Amino acid sequence: MLTVYEVADLAGVSIATVSRVIHGSRLVHPDTRDRVLAIIEEVGFVPDASAQGLSRRRKDVVGLVALDRGGDEIDIETTSPLFHDELVHSVEAVLRGTDLSLLLTLGRAGEGFQRRIWSLSGKVDGLLLTEEIMPADRLLALARRIPVVVIAGQRREAGLDVVAVDNRSGVRALASHLIKEHDYRRICFVAGPEDSPDAGERLAEFRRAAAGRMLDPVLTGDFSEASGSAAARVLLRQHPRPDVVACANDQMAIGVLRQFQQARVNVPVTGFDDIYAARLVRPGLTTVRQPLRSLGRAAARRLLARIDDRALPALTQVLPTTLVLRASCGCPDTEGPDPRGTEPVI
Amino acid sequence: MLTVYEVADLAGVSIATVSRVIHGSRLVHPDTRDRVLAIIEEVGFVPDASAQGLSRRRKDVVGLVALDRGGDEIDIETTSPLFHDELVHSVEAVLRGTDLSLLLTLGRAGEGFQRRIWSLSGKVDGLLLTEEIMPADRLLALARRIPVVVIAGQRREAGLDVVAVDNRSGVRALASHLIKEHDYRRICFVAGPEDSPDAGERLAEFRRAAAGRMLDPVLTGDFSEASGSAAARVLLRQHPRPDVVACANDQMAIGVLRQFQQARVNVPVTGFDDIYAARLVRPGLTTVRQPLRSLGRAAARRLLARIDDRALPALTQVLPTTLVLRASCGCPDTEGPDPRGTEPVI
DNA sequence: TTGTATGCGTTATCAC
């Protein structure tokens, strides 16, 4: 592997000069600069990031950690959180303008995953974590070691940078729509996994907003499409059927929808998140949109800011959710211009 | 930031011992081991990856580089290659078992992107690249510097590890189906971008297989859903309409499908790739399945192998594609058990 | 079983 030393030798200069050239320092004669540059180009020299990181005390890498829920590995598409893919893209888009890189880590929740993240913190300058990954105290401990921004649904972690989404108002808007517009009385809720704060909050708020129209007990899935299908199969055996099935996320809703369609029964369904696929299914999925792009962007930007200045005061940003009415809730199929793409750029 | 030195001091041992403990060396007394471990735990020490990388000459990071085609950043969902998300997941799944991390880099094709990748090669132990990112000679140059595995559609790069997909046989199967089963005579092909080898190959092979039934000129998109919609709008102004529209990838096919549906016209459509969304749309998209999970897995595994032994002979692995018949081509809507999930684990 | 000392490839602080 080539080093600055060989480059320096070949160019007949010292390594200091090579380093200066690499960083475009102006304290170097144009002639030497060109000579060194030519050599670098010729031999294809690339500075070693480990050495740079060690010397500059900065790795130019940030980590994005997300949960990979449910399902066995054979069945990635139906279970992996498509949700997070949009986050990945928006975070990457922010990083693209800088010279930082994105280290992506996924995993199933648990002690092992938490350890893995802890040791991963040695590889990066900062970490973007989704809330459910570890309890608040571990999160705080981690944040003392390294810049951390938490991507969350609502909950406010004391002393931490948090970018959250206003789950509750979205849930309320949805419940209100189902009740006031459609007057559904027997509402079935398919909840997410119990260890997800998001899931818990959505359930709690929905129960509150549904004003006694929510059927008990609620069904529980793991946010995967498969678990939605499973819930639907349970419902298919029930009589009378609920007037509508509200799911804690889109993937489960899609699972429910498809299972019902396969059984040729027609029950309204709603989701939560507004992932890409939500507008693809027929009927289009009525759901609550999380501003995922803005979420990722805001989180990434905040992380960069904190890496630049670790003394920044903790900040919580709450982004609004919006009710997106498509046809799956029983509304007429408008198929108008899709609200997607109109999300304001924050 | 804590270092081995402080840990060593606190534990009353030398840094060598600390290092040994960290790596679970057996040449250390159980008592000292426990003592050191306790200190590490207590102070929350995490070794610096830069220093480790410098010393061990190994960064434990591999890069995955993919193209981000078309569209402005405001419109990520409709344009980003969902295609690649599945690759990301499968690669990550392989890495999960090791202590390597995944560095994800996306970008629009071009000289700037190529330079970015070149300098990125200083941050990783190996690189997974999709074929269209750079010309063969630059790829070879890069591969001389660092382990590289190319993820491609068919083309065989001399002297390089390649994991490819057998585009051609899939295209032939599709064309044959459209002709023999449906007897479509006026077949419109929506091609991918010209700088994509995959796209070129699919077009060429389709033309060959369509035996004169393919309409000229072909429409060209950029693999995004939006470009599919655009193509559909062109077709809507044409009379007579084609009997079927075959698209070079699923996202464009979905764009075509939805645009047609919006205009209430009924023209069969087919895609290519079999992304997650292909089975979500109604009617289900007839397409050619790329074994993306296997592709990602095979590529990742090969990269690990090559990192371990750079002297390995170059290897090309070609994975088969399969025709997936759903309803969008005009076949009856079976809605049976989905073929997904039956992909053999390689 | 443990400690000492050197090297890893850069950057940055000095002198010149």
Add this chain to the structure above:
DNA sequence: GTGATAACGCATACAA
């Protein structure tokens, strides 16, 4: 403008 040289934090060969 340029060149020595000292960190940077860890792994490891060699001593003890």
